[in-house]
Amino acid sequence: MNLLETIKALREELNQHNYNYYVLDNPTISDYEFDIKLKQLQDLESQNPDFFDESSPTQRVGGTITKNFETIAHEYRMYSLDNSYSREDVLDWVNRCQKILGNVDLEFTCELKYDGASISITYENGKLKRALTRGDGFQGDDVTNNIKTIKSIPLVLKGNYPSKFDIRGEIILPLEGFEKMNQELIEIGETPYSNPRNTASGSLKLQDSAEVAKRPLDCLLYGLIGNNLGFSSQFEGLKKATEWGFKVPKQSKCVNSIEQVFEFIEYWDTHRHTLPYETDGVVVKINNLHYQEELGYTAKSPRWAIAYKFKAEQVSTVLNSISYQVGRTGAITPVANLEPVQLAGTIVKRASLHNADQIQKLDIRIGDEVYVEKGGEIIPKIIGVAKRRNQLDPTVYITHCPECHTQLIRNEGEAQHYCPNFYGCPPQIIGRIQHFITRKAMDIDGLGGETVALLYNAGLIKNYADLYTLKKNDIVILDRMADKSADNLLNGIEQSKTISFDRVLYALGIRYVGETVAKKLAKHYKTIDALAQATLIDLITVDEIGERIAQSVLDFFQKQSNIENITRLKEYGLQFELQEINTMVSNVLDGKIFVVSGVFELFSRDELKKAIEDNGGKVGSSISAKTNYVIAGANMGPSKLEKANQLKVEIITEYQFRDMIHE
Incomplete structure (x- = not known):
């Protein structure tokens, strides 16, 4: 056996031992023997750098330093799941699926909902190529070097696998490892970590992968995505x-x-505490992948899956005081300040009280012992009074803004109070600028929420347009703003000028205009000037824009200060026009609406939809009287077939569609 063959054989052997230990939980050699073999391989690779292989088990020990994690677009978007908290919610979901699919027999895959950090890992030709965090679902941070240190994630695959695919999962920190890490911190007098989930998530963004390698992270996989993967159901995919x-x-x-x-849910609701890691619910998925395609997605979630959340953990503690926060829209949020208490793995000191109605309904008074739980196991909230020891005064909701002292208003039909001093209340101004710089908006690197407050309080900025007038000499003298930090901040501001129009529109902070609405408005109006001139009737004709959103857009553009800010931002070079890439091949389908249903041979469903749009047509999500054609493949949904026949919509094959666009 020559030297290269020796190295390859050692790599294969060590990969198999990793698999036996971390995946099968069935080690066949001792840790000492494994370490000896790994050291032998490290020495051979060090002496023969020409034989370097990024998939070698030696690469798991880390040592790579990543100062800035590159943000990369997901090839396949990472959606979030709709949550449910009752049997009725799950039954409603099943009924919605049946309504779309027709009266078909359904199988379900039930999986535990793991409480960790989501990850998407790309494999090409059997080797780990890239690992991205969820990010905003459209793009995530490249944490490949850190992911490679996790022993349960294969660097090289076994068996007969597709040439390329993504696999999705959760990076978790098992409870035993988390407790051991905290014990070590306590012994050296350091503050322990708050909970396994946050610690796992934070580990992915450590700059030194050698430090990540020291943490007992694990990865639990739950889904595959790609083309021609060789299976037809979710559960079969898990077995593959x-x-x-x-x-x-x-x-x-x-x-x-x-x-x-429901039997699966009930079993794990009581047995989840026997698991070596945290889980907060069960994910139920339609098993058949063809049905998943038929069901599709909403703007945020797959229609073919739902997360059932276990009942939140509940504790009682004393309400010490109530404070009031002012949001960027002027909304007032009452916050309960509590006697610190342990809840679901974290120390809780504050909890949401939502609004005045909720305080009155629960009759919460300062000094009460109250029940606290984590809503969806994320945000603590008070759900009731556990004990009232003495005669306490009822809580009186504030009448004036705690920051600018303007009298609060409450619109008819709304639960929250608002401070109407939109352009003069400091927390609102700071909040709008903080929203402007966020990752989903202008993504200004080197500028955080605390720095925004620092700049505002120093009188250097009064609105988000002022960010583009900052000079280094002005900011370098501020607290915690060293020379390099100032350069990073100014570079981040300069780079933000390339951000696309839809994100700039979202960044402006128009009330009710979130990411999805901003995208729709940008696509429809193409420029900020066209949007500014739109009427109420114009706006509500845009897909998914209702009267409330439309009125909010009108109100925004009626404020002279907003127009002035936009004018300034244009002068500074921000993008206020949609830069569309024209992929049009022809307009042969102009004015025609198509609905796609079934499994196809010539095209993937995405390719079909793109071909429709590239030739001037529109893709409909459901069949209506306006639908011109249904392109039907194998296993077309029976409900769609019935609807098409009822409405006398023409049904064509993918071959007929191909001929149609080639004409």
Whole structure:
């Protein structure tokens, strides 16, 4: 055996031992023996750098320094899941699926909902190529070097795998490892970590991968995505992933009735505390991948999956005081200041009280012992009074803004009070600028929320347009603003001028205009000037724009200060026009609306939809009287077939569609 063959054999052997230990939980050699073999491989690779292989098990020890994590677009968007908290919610979801699919027999895959940090890992030709965090779902941070240190994630796959695919999962920190890490911190007098989930998430962004390698992180995989993967159901995909070397939790189960779904939920609601890691619910998915395609997605979530959240943990503690926060829209949020208490793995000192109605409904008074739980196990909230020891005065909601002392208003039909001093109340001004710089908006690197407050309080900025007039000499003298920090901030501001129009529109902070609405408005109006001149009737004709959003847009452009800011931002070079890439091939389908249903041979569903739009047509999500054609593949949804026949919509094959666009 020559030297290269020796190195390759050692790599294969060590990869197999990693798989046995971290995936199968069945080690066949001792840790000492493994370390000796790993050291032998490290020495051979060090002496023969020409034989370097990024998939070698030696690369798991880390040592790579990443100062700035590159943001990369996901090839396939990472959606979030709709949450449910009752049997009725799950039954409603099933009914919605049946309504779209027709009267078909459904199988469900039930999986535990792991409480960790989401990850998407790309494999090409059997090797780990890239790992991205969820980010905003459209793009995430490249944490490949850190992910490679996690032993349960294969660097090289086994068996017969596709040439390219993404696999999705959760990076978790098992409870035993978390407790050991905290014990070590306590012993040296350091503050322990708050909970496993945040610690796992923070670990992914450590700059030194050698430090990540020291943490006992694990990865639990739950889904594959790509083209021609060789299976037709979610559960079959999980089995394939196991064959290729991935760690897929064995608790996942395929069932064929909703009763069995509830049995799975009930079992794990009581047995979840026996698991070595945290879980806060069950994810239920339609098993058939063809049905998943038929169901599709909403703006945020897949229609074919739902997360059932277990009942939140609840504790009682004393309400010490109530403070009031002012948001960027002027909304007042009452916050309960509590006697610190342990809840679901974290120390809780504050909790939301929502609004005046909620305080009155629960009759919460300062000095009460109150019940606190984490809503969806994320945000603590007070749900009731546990004990009232003495005669306490009822809580009187504030009448004036705690920051600028303007009298509060409450619009008819709304639960929250507002400070109407929109352009003079400091927290509102600071909040709007903080919103402007966020990652989903202008993504200004080197500028955080605290620095915004610092700049405002120093009189250097009064609105977000002022950011583009900052000079280094002005900011370098501020607290915690060293020479390099000032350069990074100014560079980040300069780079933000390339941000696309839809994100600039979102950054402006128009009330009710979130990311999705901003995209729709930008696509429809193309320029900020066209949007500014739109009437109420014009706006509500835009897809998914209702009267409330439309009126808010009108109100925004009626304020002279907003027009002045936009004029300034234009002068500074920000993007206020949609830079569309013209992919039009022809206009042969101009004015025609198509609905796609079924499984196809010539095209993927995405390719079909793109071909429709590239030739001037529109893609409809459901069949209506306006639909011109249904392109039907194998296993077309029976409800769509019935609807098409009722409305006498012409049904064509993918071959007929191909001929149509080639004409």
